[in-house]
Amino acid sequence: MFIDHAKIYVVAGSGGAGCVAFRREKYIPKGGPSGGDGGHGGDVIARADRHIHTLLDFKFETRYKAERGTHGMGSNMTGKSGESLVIRVPVGTVIRDAEDGRVLADLLQEGQEAVIAKGGRGGRGNSRFTTPTNRAPREWEPGFPGEERTVELELKLIADVGLVGLPNAGKSTLLSRISAARPKIADYPFTTLTPNLGIVRAGEKGTFVVADIPGLISGAHEGKGLGIQFLRHIERTKVLAILLDCNSESMESDYHTLIHELESYSPLLLQKKRMIVYTKKDLSPGKFSGLKKKVTGPVPALTISAVSGEGLDELIRLLWDILQEEERTSSLS
Numbered sequence: 001m002f003i004d005h006a007k008i009y010v011v012a013g014s015g016g017a018g019c020v021a022f023r024r025e026k027y028i029p030k031g032g033p034s035g036g037d038g039g040h041g042g043d044v045i046a047r048a049d050r051h052i053h054t055l056l057d058f059k060f061e062t063r064y065k066a067e068r069g070t071h072g073m074g075s076n077m078t079g080k081s082g083e084s085l086v087i088r089v090p091v092g093t094v095i096r097d098a099e100d101g102r103v104l105a106d107l108l109q110e111g112q113e114a115v116i117a118k119g120g121r122g123g124r125g126n127s128r129f130t131t132p133t134n135r136a137p138r139e140w141e142p143g144f145p146g147e148e149r150t151v152e153l154e155l156k157l158i159a160d161v162g163l164v165g166l167p168n169a170g171k172s173t174l175l176s177r178i179s180a181a182r183p184k185i186a187d188y189p190f191t192t193l194t195p196n197l198g199i200v201r202a203g204e205k206g207t208f209v210v211a212d213i214p215g216l217i218s219g220a221h222e223g224k225g226l227g228i229q230f231l232r233h234i235e236r237t238k239v240l241a242i243l244l245d246c247n248s249e250s251m252e253s254d255y256h257t258l259i260h261e262l263e264s265y266s267p268l269l270l271q272k273k274r275m276i277v278y279t280k281k282d283l284s285p286g287k288f289s290g291l292k293k294k295v296t297g298p299v300p301a302l303t304i305s306a307v308s309g310e311g312l313d314e315l316i317r318l319l320w321d322i323l324q325e326e327e328r329t330s331s332l333s
Helices: 171-178 227-234 251-265 267-271 312-332
Strands: 005-011 044-048 063-065 085-089 093-097 103-107 113-117 148-155 161-165 196-201 207-212 239-245 273-279 301-303
Touching: 005 113, 044 093, 044 103, 063 085, 103 113, 113 148, 161 171, 161 227, 161 251, 171 196, 171 207, 171 273, 171 312, 207 312, 227 251, 239 251, 239 312, 251 267, 273 312, 301 312
Parallel strands: 005 063, 044 085, 161 207, 161 239, 239 273, 273 301
Antiparallel strands: 005 148, 044 113, 093 103, 093 148, 196 207
């Protein structure tokens, strides 16, 4: 089951208490203070792991606690620090404080770590309180509590290209033809219920990742349909491929609906490079001309048939070129 949002409670370890002790050695009847400090509490650490692809586990286990530090001991022995607790999450997970919405971590790379709850400091033993006027202090400190908070985990898939379209626009069929991904395909709306990723090979040049999300409908940004649940997964993409069905009777309306939903969710989405992909050409009678120039503007457009394979090689080349241009632009800025 694909789960991309979860809420958990994390508690870092408390520090151990400081110790009150005095030296007791032969021939030294009045030894000085020797109480050691308490150990520090363990942190709660989130670590990105490429072998994890969903937040499902966090729906069943919602409380995580790190180990506390042990108390200080005599002979100025510091207590052992508590073990930190490492929570493994998928690459692309954003972690927010549930109370104020502050982003605590955005884990974009394999192995990247972030402390989301800091362990408490150990208390000082009585040897720390020695002064010229107080040679035998009995003061000590208790351990300090570790941080604890409720955090929200939000998974945003990391892909180069995002496929965007109305339900049944042919996104899943296209992904299955240009990659090894095998999403569910059927001739009815909302066949895709979860995002799918596919790796596309651009000849000998390299590969790129394509994400297919459930179809958008009018009002998706307000929660209608399934779109609002998954629009977050195209926030990280570099290029948006807008898929339009050649056989639609209101293609311009379809296009404006998609653009409106993207903009309403986040205006930043329209700042991404994008292209228009006309799908299902094999079902379109006669010559197909596409949208009016005023609608597409400088946005590149291509007509394909995922079923017959027409235009797929050209689509892969075009997407690769756009990605390379975007990478060059980013490196110069």
